[in-house]
Amino acid sequence: MRPTGSYESHERRQRAVDVSGRAYRGQAWAARVALAAAVLAVLVPLGYGGLDGVLLLVGGAVGLGLAAAAVWWTLTLRGPLRWAAGVLAVAVPAGLIALFAATLFWALPVSLALWGLAVWSGRYALRGTAGHRVRAKERRTPPPRRPFLIMNPRSGGGKVDRFGLKEKAERLGARVVLLDPDNRQDVTALAREAVAEGADLLGAAGGDGTQALVAAVAAEHGLPFLVISAGTRNHFALDLGLDREDPAACLDALSDGVELRVDLGFAGDRPFVNNASFGAYAAIVQSPSYRDDKIGTSLELLPDLLTGQQGARLVARVGDTALDSPQAVLISNNPYRTGDPFEFGRRDRLDTGALGVLGVRVDSAADAAALLFDPDPAALTVLTAREVVVEADGTEVEVGLDGEALVLPSPVHCRIAPGALTVRVPRKRPGTARRQPRLDWRRLRKLAATVGRTAASRHG
Secondary structure: OHHHHHHHHHHHHHHHHHHHHHHHHHHHHHHHHHHHHHHHHHHHHHHOHHHHHHHHHHHHHHHHHHHHHHHHHHHHHHHHEEEEEEHHHHHHHHHHHHHHHHOOOOOHHHHHHHHHHHHHHHHHHOOOOOOOOOOOOEEEEOOOOOOOEEOOHHHHOOHHHHHHHHHHHHHHHOOOEEEEOOOOOOOOHHHHHHHOOOOOOEEEEHHHHHHHHHHHHHHHHOOOOEOOOOOOOHHHHHHHOOOOOHHHHHHHHHOEEEEEEEEEEEOEOOOEOEEEEEEHHHHHHHOOOOEEEEEEEEHHHHHHOOOOOOOOOOOEOOOEEEOOOOOOEEEEEEOOOOOHHHOOOOOOOOOOOOOEEEEOOOOOOOHHHHHHHHHOOOOOEEEEEEEEEEEEEOOEEEEEOOOOEEEEEEOEEEEEEEEEEEEEEEEEOOOOOOOOOOOOOHHHHHHHHHHHHHHHHHOO
């Protein structure tokens, strides 16, 4: 006779196997639906248009390549040729859409709907095979007794005043210093002075550049750091799972918060929480006119920067790999998502102990078109490393550090300090969006063919 405890344990294991089997069968059917929908999405317009449909698809691919080349010409040419290229970059996609709609009629929306079904089903099928998302470990700690916050009233178009951040923070017991918009102040010195006076938490309401300076002082003294999403984009706050729409919600961490350990990046001795940018973007943000006219300044400077007529010649050394003469190098505090263009700029983790490295070198319109069609284009290099060295052909190199324009001595040694920063966040917060798995049609085929048998064998 089986003991009661052993029987209940066996029943729990059996139920878990049953649930697992159903989940595997669900993934298998989702993979089959994705494959079938993708095939039909191609066959429907081909069946409706016949040979014309085949020629239309070939023409569409050529048109997209031409549009990508036209974008490159728009960025690298000047005068009438630039305007002509800009018109071409807009007119070709618009013309393709009009041609497809006029030729395929009902087949076009049906094909698009089938592609949507294929993408949704494929991601559903692959989501279960990508492993569980690892959450950052949270630690409950008592509220700080002497928090000190630095707030930039101009950041984010005046969010400090609009959301009443100073008043709420002071009600929660924090000491607040508002930066003077008319007099440049040393944020690092203010934070260190607060530590000397007994602050047990440092925080900042502003953009990523201000956040990084205060965070570095907090890490240096082993104090928790509070992020208040009062900047324009606040990538760091987004990847911490904070509410970017309501910066006042970040202050809830003062009374009901948890602590996370995250990494901190350094370019030389300058800290960054988001990224350090070298190359074209770093050169553009140095221009005095950039802040008031971003598009005009970029269009004026890009032709010479992208064709190598101006700007430093860079070499980025990542372990045994050397990126020679890239137009842009982006070094991030933990790697960005790169599989989906709609999710680029997001980071799954802030505690992997690795820098993300993204290098771009586009020498021609053909290279620009390859970025659109080639799943692994030679013009794009994606790496991870603990250290990166960026060299310039001069004694100094322009850097965009968390959006702030700097000039640093060359070479610049970038490194990551794993777990160097303790961040205090609200216990209740939106959290980070789960990463969508990259569509891998080879994996979907294997999943559709084998998962059912795998699931069945697990019952045995």
